[in-house]
Amino acid sequence: MSNTYWLNGKYVEKEDAYISPLTHTLHYGLGAFEGVRSYASEDGKSVNIFRLKEHTERLFESSKIINVPIDYSFEEVMNAQLGVIEKSGLKDAYIRPLIYLNSEQLGLDIDGMGSHLMISCWEWPSYFGAESLESGIDVMVSSFTRQFPNSLMTKSKISGGYVNGVMAHDQAKRNGYQEAILLDTNGFVAEGSGQNIFIIKNGKLMTPELMCCLNGITRRSVIQIAKDHGIEVIERQITRDELYTADEIFFCGTAVEITPIRSVDKINVGVGKRGEITKKIQETYISAVRANADQYKDWLSQV
Ligand SMILES: Cc1ncc(COP(=O)(O)O)c(C=O)c1O
Structure with missing residues (x-):
C-alpha cells in the first residue's frame, strides 16, 4: 500500500x-x-x-x-x-x-x-536492529566536531546541519562501528550523530548541558522517567575519558529510542552489556510509548 x-x-x-x-x-x-x-x-x-x-x-x-x-x-x-x-x-x-x-x-x-x-x-522498526536494544552497540569518538551553536544553531533541526552527522555516522560505519559520538569544539561530549547521550556513574545519570546538542524530546522524557524512578540526573560537561570509565552509557532519540552502548573506541562500557539502570529506563520508555503506563498517557496523541 x-x-x-x-x-x-x-x-x-x-x-x-x-x-x-x-x-x-x-x-x-x-x-x-x-x-x-x-x-x-x-x-x-x-x-x-x-x-x-x-x-x-x-x-x-x-x-x-x-x-x-x-x-x-x-x-x-x-x-x-x-x-x-x-x-x-x-x-x-x-x-x-x-x-x-x-x-x-x-x-x-x-x-x-x-x-x-x-x-x-x-x-520504521528499530534503528540499529531489534537485538541492539538489548545487546547494545559499539561506537567510536568521531574525528568530526559537532558544530558550535553560532555556526549552526543547535536548537533547531536544520537540514544542512545534518551533513556533519551523516559524515560522522558514515565514518563510524566504514571503521566497523555502528555509531559515532561527537565532541564539541572544546573537546567535551556533545551527542551522537542523531541522538542525545547519557552516561551513568555510581547510580547517577549525567548528560551534556544544552549547548552543543539538540534539546531532544526523548532526552526530556528520559530525565522525567529517571526522576520518577528516584535516580538523580545531572546536566553538565562530560569529558571523553568519562565515556571510558562510565558504568553504563546509552543513546536516546525518537529514532533510536533507548539504545545501550556496550563499547566506546573498543573499550568496554562497564561489563560490556546493557546495564540495570539503562534497562529500567528503557522498559519504562517502551511502556510509555506503547500506552502501557498511565503516568505518561498525556505524552500520547491518539490517531
Ligand atoms: C542531532 C540530534 N540529536 C538528538 C536527537 C534526539 O532528539 P529527539 O529525542 O527529539 O528525537 C536527534 C533526533 O532528532 C538529533 O537529530
Missing part, C-alpha cells in the same frame, strides 16, 4: 509528492525537519503519536530560527501528522515533517521567498 503524505495542505499519495530540482533547500540546505514516531498500543486497541505537541513546537521554533515561514497553524500541522498515519494505515511508524524553501529563485538571498511543508511517513 502506498503511504499518504501531506503536502501544502493536501493529502497526496507518496508517488505524487514531487519537488522541483530547483528547490532552494536542495541546493543550500536551509530547511528544517522533525522526526516523530507513532506506536501501536500494547493492547492493540489504538495507535498513538508520542509527544506530538513537543515535536510540533520544535518544528515551529526551527522555522523561526532559520527564518523560513510555516504557512499553516499549529493545529493544522498537528492534525496533518495524525492524518498521514490514519490514512496510511501505519502503526509503528516514523513521521517526517519537512519545511523547505520553494524553487522561485536560487542564490543566497532568500528575502520574501515562500516555503513548502511536506509531511511524509513510513514504517
Whole structure:
C-alpha cells in the first residue's frame, strides 16, 4: 500500500509528492525537519503519536530560527501528522515533517521567498536492529566536531546541519562501528550523530548541558522517567575519558529510542552489556510509548 503524505495542505499519495530540482533547500540546505514516531498500543486497541505537541513546537521554533515561514497553524500541522498515519494505515511508524524553501529563485538571498511543508511517513522498526536494544552497540569518538551553536544553531533541526552527522555516522560505519559520538569544539561530549547521550556513574545519570546538542524530546522524557524512578540526573560537561570509565552509557532519540552502548573506541562500557539502570529506563520508555503506563498517557496523541 502506498503511504499518504501531506503536502501544502493536501493529502497526496507518496508517488505524487514531487519537488522541483530547483528547490532552494536542495541546493543550500536551509530547511528544517522533525522526526516523530507513532506506536501501536500494547493492547492493540489504538495507535498513538508520542509527544506530538513537543515535536510540533520544535518544528515551529526551527522555522523561526532559520527564518523560513510555516504557512499553516499549529493545529493544522498537528492534525496533518495524525492524518498521514490514519490514512496510511501505519502503526509503528516514523513521521517526517519537512519545511523547505520553494524553487522561485536560487542564490543566497532568500528575502520574501515562500516555503513548502511536506509531511511524509513510513514504517520504521528499530534503528540499529531489534537485538541492539538489548545487546547494545559499539561506537567510536568521531574525528568530526559537532558544530558550535553560532555556526549552526543547535536548537533547531536544520537540514544542512545534518551533513556533519551523516559524515560522522558514515565514518563510524566504514571503521566497523555502528555509531559515532561527537565532541564539541572544546573537546567535551556533545551527542551522537542523531541522538542525545547519557552516561551513568555510581547510580547517577549525567548528560551534556544544552549547548552543543539538540534539546531532544526523548532526552526530556528520559530525565522525567529517571526522576520518577528516584535516580538523580545531572546536566553538565562530560569529558571523553568519562565515556571510558562510565558504568553504563546509552543513546536516546525518537529514532533510536533507548539504545545501550556496550563499547566506546573498543573499550568496554562497564561489563560490556546493557546495564540495570539503562534497562529500567528503557522498559519504562517502551511502556510509555506503547500506552502501557498511565503516568505518561498525556505524552500520547491518539490517531
Ligand atoms: C542531532 C540530534 N540529536 C538528538 C536527537 C534526539 O532528539 P529527539 O529525542 O527529539 O528525537 C536527534 C533526533 O532528532 C538529533 O537529530
